[in-house]
Amino acid sequence: MRYGIPSYRLPRAVLDAEVERIRRLGVRITTGHRVEDLEAERREGGFDALFVAVGAHLSKRVDIPARDAGRIVDAISFLRSVASGERPVIGRRVAVYGGGNTAMDAARTARRLGADEALIVYRRTRAQMPAHEEEAEDAEREGVRINWLRTIKAFDGPALKVEEMELDEKGFPRPTGRYQELAADTVILALGQDSDTDFLRQVPGVEVEKDGTVRVSSTMMTGCPGVFAGGDMVPAERTVTVGVGHGKKAARNIDDWLSGRVARPSTKHPEAVFEGLRLWYFGDAHQRRQPVLATESRVSGFDEVVGGLTPAAAVFEAGRCLSCGNCFECDGCLGSCPEDAVVKLGVGLRYRFDYDRCTGCGTCFEQCPVHAIEMVPEPAS
Ligand code: SF4
Ligand code: SF4
Incomplete structure (x- = not known):
């Protein structure tokens, strides 16, 4: 948890300084404006090219049979509400479903909100978890219990039915038919996020996948001429480094495209050995x-x-x-x-x-x- 709760946000002062720096470069920043119709925005703004870089903020859901669905919440909403000063009622026992850094953050946040028992349920092994090892270690140090190779089958609060998994010969988890009962007052889903790119489905040529990611060529251009995309919404590793790289690459290719030049292959430093x-x-x-x-x-x-x-x-x-x-x-x-x-x-x-x-x-x-x-x-x- 490098920046407090939740960890994916930058400190306000850093963001403000960056915004100010960008403004000084002559970039006009519009906030509080939701884009519903990209083509209309393009026409009205007189934009020759567009770069779309919406993040991944929609929590993935999974269908868990539950008597009280209100006790199943998604991790992003949970962390957002805590970050904005609220104290969601989660009870004494909290189960977090997922094995990424968000799951670790949610479990550690639950402990800080007073949960005596915070447990993580993850369907693969520790070696396969997407969370950074240090995040998992810190979570365990703070009293979070991690249940590897388990999936949640039903939640009839406080009874949480989980199934044991085992790895097949290819390393994929498969069900064993063996069940356990754990206890939880709240289940927090931390199963990853999708991009909210529905508004692009109506743009001719733009191909939007089921998970919201958008296909781009090697120049970062979508199937619609002049519409470029990058960051979490295109298939790639979802890190700040990759996102920054997408922006730089797209800027160069937009410049080429507007100037009518053939796209230049990106030049990289020779790999440092x-x-x-x-x-x-x-x-x-x-x-x-x-x-x-x-x-x-x-x-x-x-x-x-x-x-x-x-x-x-x-x-x-x-x-x-x-x-x-x-x-x-x-x-x-x-x-x-x-x-x-x-x-x-x-x-x-x-x-x-x-x-x-x-x-x-x-x-x-x-x-x-x-x-x-x-x-x-x-x-x-
Ligand atoms: S060190 Fe040798 S190779 Fe390098 S600039 Fe001088 S003369 Fe040229
Ligand atoms: S020797 Fe030093 S100054 Fe010369 S190229 Fe390498 S890093 Fe630069």
Whole structure:
């Protein structure tokens, strides 16, 4: 729970600063406006191209026979109501159905709301759970009990009937016909989320799958010319990193499309391999520690469990990243070149090679600590 409850939200101050930064770039931001008819919006706004990036906010449901369906709630609504200051009545025993980070958050939140017993029911094994291991460990540390290889068959509060599962030869869970009874006053469903993309079904050419995801080409364009999509609503890993990447890729392709250019293949840094890093360049530097709340104080409130890095410590930690292959202006190549063929262009502007002086000895390439230099064959004259 990096940002408190629920964990998928960024702190308000970070969001506000980001919005302000985007506004200063000249981007007009409209909020509180629901898009129902994309084509009408396009016409009225005079937009030549559109990028749609709705997230995945609709909780997946599963049909659980229950005498009182009101005691089955979805995790997103539950977490949202807690985040907005409400205290939903959940009783003393809470069962959460699912094995992702949202399930862990819901169970840990239930403990903070006073549930003596918070248990998770997940149909696969611990090794197969989508939740991060540290989230599961923290949940267990806070008293959450995790029941692996179980599915919920019926809920007749407080009786919760679960079926034991076993893995088949391919690693898929299959029912065993063996049942157990657990106890729960509330069941929270945390089975994943779909995207609310119904409004795109009427747009000619846009293909919307049953789970709400939208098909896009390698340029991030949907089947409707000029309508691009990315983020949680397209089939891909649902992480912030992937979402940011989609935005960057779509921006480049929108630019190409509007300019009538053929889409350029995306250029990536060559994959950084461990052997390619010059680790001798760096001295040891201990990881900056973050304050961590004592386990016994956690469930009595919603204080941050991990206090986060100070701005200075965050910059320090970011500086140790070696995987991007980006030059960080260490001047190593500048100092090592025996021919003075490396020319420094100024802070932030990096360097250029003077090929009239360069002999191709490879010294700069060999010593670059992050493999930001490539040796390429000299073009034939
Ligand atoms: S290219 Fe490599 S050696 Fe040269 S300044 Fe950048 S990081 Fe340092
Ligand atoms: S290849 Fe050799 S000569 Fe050329 S820039 Fe690098 S260090 Fe200098």
